[in-house]
Amino acid sequence: MNLTIIAPFRNRYNNMGGLVILICMIFSWIFLHRWSQRNKKGPKTWPFLGAAIEQLMNYDRMHDWLVQYFSMSKTVVVPMPFTTYTYIADPVNVEHVLKTNFSNYPKGEVFHSYMEVLLGHGIFNVDGELWKRQRKTASLEFASRNLRDFSTKVFKEYALKLSTILSQSSFLNQQIDMQELLMRMTLDSICKVGFGVEIGTLNPNSPNNSFAQAFDTANIIVTLRFIDPLWKIKKILNLGSEAQLGKSIKIIDDFTYSVIRRRKAEIEDAKKNGQQNQVLYINIIVLHCSYGYDVNLNITPKC
Incomplete structure (x- = not known):
């Protein structure tokens, strides 16, 4: 009878132990992910979310936010959920994208779908x-x-x-x-x-x-x-x-x-x-x- 009473508590304890281990692993992963970016020049990212949180927090001062990173690097990579944005401030790179190799940098279907309601097929x-x-x-x-x-x-x-x-x-x-x-x-x-x-x-x-x-x-x-x-x-x-x-x-x-x-x-x-x-x-x-x-x-x- 005592064994019958103790068994559910033991199972619950095992489940709780497994959950604690899982949580510790997740937090360790997040910590290592952030720690590995300690010398990164661009925005720091979070697993799955990328730099979305930081960008949203700085949306009203987007240009100033980018200038802060441009002071460290003329190319700023901003990972986001499902995509990555690259901002460039080097005149040579700007010319490369907008003139020299313009055909290599299409706007793409994603950009078109976002802007179609306003820009149509312009x-x-x-x-x-x-x-x-x-x-x-x-x-x-x-x-x-x-x-x-x-x-x-x-x-x-x-x-x-x-x-x-x-x-x-x-x-x-x-x-x-x-x-x-x-x-x-x-x-x-x-x-x-x-x-x-x-x-x-x-x-x-x-x-x-x-x-x-x-x-x-x-x-x-x-x-x-x-x-x-x-x-x-x-x-x-x-x-x-x-x-x-x-x-x-x-x-x-x-x-x-x-x-x-x-x-x-x-x-x-x-x-x-x-x-x-x-x-x-x-x-x-x-x-x-x-x-x-x-x-x-x-x-x-x-x-």
Whole structure:
């Protein structure tokens, strides 16, 4: 009878002993993994998680975080769950990737799947023949003297607007967010050049604009996909950031499609009135939209 009572306790003790040994082995493995990286120049990693924790903690200061590691090495490798990111700051390596051996570094299906909702099949999100075709089209567009002259005029106009805002802020001794102002200037000027639309975000009172806000939100959420292993689940369930992304993309698409429709109507009007130069310029804009190519906005209408 005593043996009958003791047996369950002995089995439980053995199970607990095995569990303790397993836990000790796991902690030893983690300790050795971290200890082996004591002289590593890049981000320290964890088993299975890679450097995801450190990158998430530094997401709001990503550039500063990378610069810290670039001070030790011009190439920073960041292991992540299921993939590895490599950041380079050496001009020779940058030239090698972007020019000398560009074809050896395709964006790939993973990158395309992350960015497709925002970039579609535009030049910044495709490889191979589709990229070459859009690159050729873009080269022809930017060789247009009319486009260059118009772009120069627009950029000067918005540079003066920025200068006025800075002067007023200095006179009133007001604090300003320089990065925010530069982003607004870029967005306004590119919208004016690319779409012929004045969205008016670069003003002294910094007005809100639904398109500008949607664009900023979409860029942030799409970028987060690279470090969020659950984004596909959230997309399927339409939850959290992915639900917000869907709303932002709808605003972007509505704005872009309205511009395309208006530009196509202007083409017909210009043809009727014999304004060939105007037809040529508007055709350039419509080609941008039709091929899904953009200059800086990363907007890719799917028309």
